Amino acid sequence: TPTPTNPSPAATPGRTDETADPIVGVVMGSDSDWSVMEAAADALAEFDVPFEVEVLSAHRTPERMLAYGKIARERGIRVIIAGAGGAAHLPGMLASVTTLPVVGVPVPLSRLDGLDSLLSIVQMPAGVPVATVSIGGARNAGLLAVKILATSDDALDAKLAAFAEDLAEQVEKKNDALHE
Numbered sequence: 001t002p003t004p005t006n007p008s009p010a011a012t013p014g015r016t017d018e019t020a021d022p023i024v025g026v027v028m029g030s031d032s033d034w035s036v037m038e039a040a041a042d043a044l045a046e047f048d049v050p051f052e053v054e055v056l057s058a059h060r061t062p063e064r065m066l067a068y069g070k071i072a073r074e075r076g077i078r079v080i081i082a083g084a085g086g087a088a089h090l091p092g093m094l095a096s097v098t099t100l101p102v103v104g105v106p107v108p109l110s111r112l113d114g115l116d117s118l119l120s121i122v123q124m125p126a127g128v129p130v131a132t133v134s135i136g137g138a139r140n141a142g143l144l145a146v147k148i149l150a151t152s153d154d155a156l157d158a159k160l161a162a163f164a165e166d167l168a169e170q171v172e173k174k175n176d177a178l179h180e
């Protein structure tokens with residue numbers, strides 16, 4: 001059977017390291033979310049996890065958003081990271097049409113500092129979970145996706161262990177500098 005293709009190749013925020021066979025979809029409600037969401041892509045790139053970036057709006061392009069969610073798994077995607085701001089329905093709506101894990105990123109807008117986004121994403125009804133990170137926490141969303149993938153990828157798991165050691169070393173160095 002032919003591989004299903006992404007329904008949307010729409011204009012996306014520029015990223016040169018997207019690859020042909022992505023396993024993580026980094027999606028957002030608007031290109032205006034990109035300055036926040038880029039940190040998720042950066043984290044995935046650090047771990048050499050192939051990803052794609054798409055703008056999909058739950059409100060402005062609802063059919064395309066649903067089509068993306070419905071065939072994401074078939075296309076080879078294993079985790080979806082979805083960011084949105086304000087009436088942030090994108091992560092939850094995607095979660096409702098896919099069995100894939102969805103990580104939600106509340107994008108802060110200027111008016112309510114992202115509290116609206118956080119509450120819109122985190123308060124999902126029982127049965128349709130979205131793993132919600134902190135307001136603007138796109139880097140952690142990328143790292144959480146890496147951790148999910150690492151449950152069945154020993155090489156990735158080893159990279160995560162080295163990453164955690166490095167984090168600890170950085171704290172130690174700062175501690176040493178304090179006591180110099």
Ligand code: RP5
Pocket residue numbers: 028029030031032033057083084085086087088107109
């Ligand atoms: C949401 O509306 C998007 O996720 C974005 O955070 C917000 C504003 O979008 P723009 O008006 O900047 O396109 O759907």
